[in-house]
Amino acid sequence: MSTGKVLRFDHVRGYGFLAPSDGGEDVFLHANDLLVEKSLVVPGVVMEFEVEESDRGRKASAARILRGPAAGSVVGPAAVTTAPAPVVSRHDDGGDGLCDVLPAEEFTQEVTEVLLQTEPSLTGAQILHIRRQLADVARKYGWVEN
Incomplete structure (x- = not known):
């Protein structure tokens, strides 16, 4: 499995691109290859995925979210989104499953x-x-x- 950050994802067209954590060329990501709702895929989200070689280049499959975008990350104009990333609480739950209010x-x-x-x-x-x-x-x- 590889990991990478969502650079952009167009929810209308159903595709986007990931920047692999280990460097190299961006990886194409299609909505059909997601293991999560596409509305959760927004710039800055870190995903885990398999990399496949296709006739058009590297393509992600079996993609799932590892964590939401970093605090303070800026969504650029090329990023087309329609829903926020999953909220990752910065409040420690103390291991009891409860979050601070x-x-x-x-x-x-x-x-x-x-x-x-x-x-x-x-x-x-x-x-x-x-x-x-x-x-x-x-x-x-x-x-x-x-």
């Missing part, structure tokens, strides 16, 4: 950053509306401090 302000900051990285064309009003709805859900399930 975020302060409401930190939660809304995180949501805002994800929305702006995922869909830069959202208006301020749209972001505020989505944030309010997500904050309501987070409060309902105890994901944030009241």
